[in-house]
Amino acid sequence: MACPICGKETVQSYRPFCSKRCADVDLARWLSGGYAVPSQDPDDAEEALDAAAKAAEERLPRRH
Template sequence: MTCPICARPADPNYRPFCSRRCADIDLGRWLTGGYAVPAEDEDWSEDSTEPPPRQ
């Protein structure tokens, strides 16, 4: 397995990363919004305070 940040071999102590530095880089990307999961906008009225029921 290789580190997803720098592609060096993964270290079992920091798996799946090679070092604490790469693990911290990954954490920083999550915390600053560098990674994002695509989502669809839900279509509901702006004047409604509750979202529509889930189907």
């Protein structure tokens, strides 16, 4: 079986990956939304835009 990240032979302790590095790369892709499935549902798009706007607001420095 080949590692889905780099294509090398898998190692039993990290299966289906070949190393901790490739397992971590895969985890980072999941956490960053790299494996997201596109949706055609308009409600999903609206929720995503709202979440992005809220995240952007939280990153801005507050002015008093």
